[in-house]
Amino acid sequence: MTKRFPTFLLVLVATTSCSRESYFQPDARVAYPAPLLAAADSALVTAGRHYQRGPLGRLLLGAHYRKVWATPVTLPVFKPATVVNGGLKFGKLGGGFQTTSATLLASSGRSYALRSIDKDPYKTLPKVLRQGFVLTTVRDATSAGMPYGAFVVPALAQAAKIPHATPRPYYIRPDEDGLGEASARLRGKVVMLEQKVEGEENIVGALKGARALEESEKMLEERYHSPEHSIDEAAFLRARLLDLWMGDWDRHEGQWNWAAYSQPNGKTLWRPIPQDRDQVFFRFDDGLVSWLVSRIVPKFRTFKPHYESIEGYTRNASFIDERALSSMPREAYSSTAQELQQLLTDEVIHAAVQKGLPREVYALEGARMEAKLRARRATLPQAAEEFYQLRARRVVVAGTDQAERFVVERLHDTVTVVSVYTLGTKKDSLLYRRRFNPADTRQVVLHGLKGKDEFTVTGSVARSPFIDIYGGPEEDTINDSSGVSGLRKKTRIYDTKRNTVFEIGPETKDHRSRGVSTHAFDRDGSGR
Structure with missing residues (x-):
């Protein structure tokens, strides 16, 4: 049997299989298992040191962002009672297949999402594949994501005049018990906290004036039921070109919320609000196996100085693109791309990357990320033209x-x-x-x-x-x-x-x- 088993698969098994009972780091703290002081406001942590691989593993699977996942950074300790004015209380567990998440409620009525930065795709696989090197290899692919990329996006979206959430990173104490049912699942993890953009109680800041905040399913229900409802396609196009520029390939309909605005003619206009920036600045095809997978699965597009594949970047969003860009002519794509070029200046890029990445991660990736963003900005009109041709x-x-x-x-x-x-x-x-x-x-x-x-x-x-x-x-x-x-x-x-x-x-x-x-x-x- 062994003689017939392909050599590269034997190497892959040896490289990726894991004899540990648990694949993931037991605690994000570098000092683990030493106790964390009760009064500690911060901790030195790694987002995922379990993604480290030797030379052979990096050659086959790719270097990805392994150094970033394993780099110690200092993050604030999450304290439910003081993280926002009046504190946060547990609401309910989230239903995500890959991240551990919970809804937290503020005394003001606003709701917040708390979710782990690391992922576990265990539940996304067929039961027969939830073991061995297949599971380990799929888990390893999480290292292709930039763990701190979501924190770079808000400043870029702000400059581009696109509504956005503003996530913040934290570390959950190993003895945290103030998160209800989610406490045991989140202890010892690096997480992000962001205010939810759904429900009237969360209409604040730039969203003031909206009369409702809904998910895509509800918005589309209204849009197709009555001519009194329409989509702000120009705003959606602007947001989608920002997605392309940042290489965010996972923008399906579930990644959007919508704000409803009453118009002078009595109708309702729905404006898009992007969310869930898990795949921004993705780096995948830098290993032999991952390169091959990227050729088979076109949506796994790497963030490079040039645009690898517009079709690949936009494949996951084809359903919502088809419905929310149906009236946009070529001229709109061109003019929007040129406007974004003017808004996303070198100064904006530098400030966003420097502020969004932890200091230790900026030293590793900051200059390279900024250079790629500048290069992609220069050819954004050409990318927009190709996007138009696909949609047309x-x-x-x-x-x-x-x-x-x-x-x-x-x-x-x-x-x-x-x-x-x-x-x-x-x-x-x-x-x-x-x-x-x-x-x-x-x-x-x-x-x-x-x-x-x-x-x-x-x-x-x-x-x-x-x-x-x-x-x-x-x-x-x-x-x-x-x-x-x-x-x-x-x-x-x-x-x-x-x-x-x-x-x-x-x-x-x-x-x-x-x-x-x-x-x-x-x-x-x-x-x-």
Whole structure:
């Protein structure tokens, strides 16, 4: 058996397997197991000295941020009674799969998240893999994350005019008992504390004026239910370009909160608030095995002076990007990137990195991180252009559960205009408008959702994007009088036969069916 077992796997097992009962450091303090004085305000700790590897381990798995994880830094000791005015009390345990977390409550009613910086992906693996070198290797990949990167972000986001949380690092005493059920799980760990951005009680500071704070699921529910709700796509684009600049590849819909602002016309505008900066400044492909994994799993993109793969950086966020950037034209990407270049000056970068990283870590990584940020800033417009091209290939235009009119005008070979109007109202009826060039956009997907919607397609041209129409569960009216030169029909209808009233020409491809599968539309990401 041994002779047939690949040599590199034998080396990997020897390098990563761990005979210790527990993989993780028993306590973050360098002085452990010596007791911590009761009056101690600070402690010398390491974020994760268990990530240290010998030369062979670093060659195979990568150097990552192992030195940073193992570097002793001085952090304040977390004291629930005094950390904020009035103290914090335990609320509930968090439900994360990789981090240990808890919700803490202040006397003011505000809530805070307390969670470990280190991760354990044990629960994310199938049960058959929760042992041996596979588990150890997956655990080891946590060392690719910069443990103190989240503390650099607030100053950069502030300069970029993007709402943000402001996490702070702490050490939890080995005898801490003021955190309720979370006490035993968090003792001896390095953690971060940040105010939660959800619920009316947490509307403070830059968020004043908002009438609600919600997670993506709730925001999207409101957006698709009524035309009275819309997303601030320009603000979301700004935040996403900041993500790209910092190499933060894990920006799925669960990584955002949304502030609701009442508008003069009585409608509601939802503005994004990024959270959970666990993967910012990621460093992964510097080992033989990790390099190979990064080629197989494109989302594991390393933070380098150049942008490795825009598709990889944005893969995890494709669902929310598709829904929150559907109206943004190329010009918006370009102008936003240029504005960020002006705001994120050398002085801003230096101050953010120096303030965010512990002094000992800044000595190791500060200059290199600043140099990469400056280099990536110089080519941000090019990255934004590539991001636009990715998002422009296939654009989803969704209505709401109310009745709308979708108007597609194939004006000429380089312009197809898609507009969406509310029905049954004369005031502010235009909901959406965008011009599409078939050189950028291959497919525009229209979803009527609920309501008795109308779809009209006009114009005769030589080139145009495909227009796919999904009417939804109620009776819809479709009229296609357009024409596009070529062998392939460029208007395609997906609906049930009994729910559609339509007039079609030679350009229309009828994909109607008896089943209702065409009525499905993923509103919150659960259908991916």
